[in-house]
Amino acid sequence: MVSEAEKIQKKTSCEHQAECMKMVQLIVDGQASDEQINQFKLNMSTCLPCEKGYELEKCIKETMQLRLERKSVPVSLIDCIKQKISML
Numbered sequence: 001m002v003s004e005a006e007k008i009q010k011k012t013s014c015e016h017q018a019e020c021m022k023m024v025q026l027i028v029d030g031q032a033s034d035e036q037i038n039q040f041k042l043n044m045s046t047c048l049p050c051e052k053g054y055e056l057e058k059c060i061k062e063t064m065q066l067r068l069e070r071k072s073v074p075v076s077l078i079d080c081i082k083q084k085i086s087m088l
């Protein structure tokens, strides 16, 4: 059963992916302005590669943060990254 929301067609290729990925980096590094974040989120809702890229970067960032703090990385986070990579 597919919900109405999931029927919205997302772009499967991004014509501005290089810029999108730069923006993703800014956001996960906490260097993007609120306006930039809002703009990217809007774009992400219509653009599949951007959404995937963002989720992957976010998982990687979290993992690196935990490593820096010398905390153990939860298996769920590792699985998340593996899953995201296999979907690319």
Ligand SMILES: [Zn+2]
Pocket (backbone or CB within 6 Å): 014, 015, 016, 017, 020, 043, 047, 049, 050
């Ligand atoms: Zn895009």
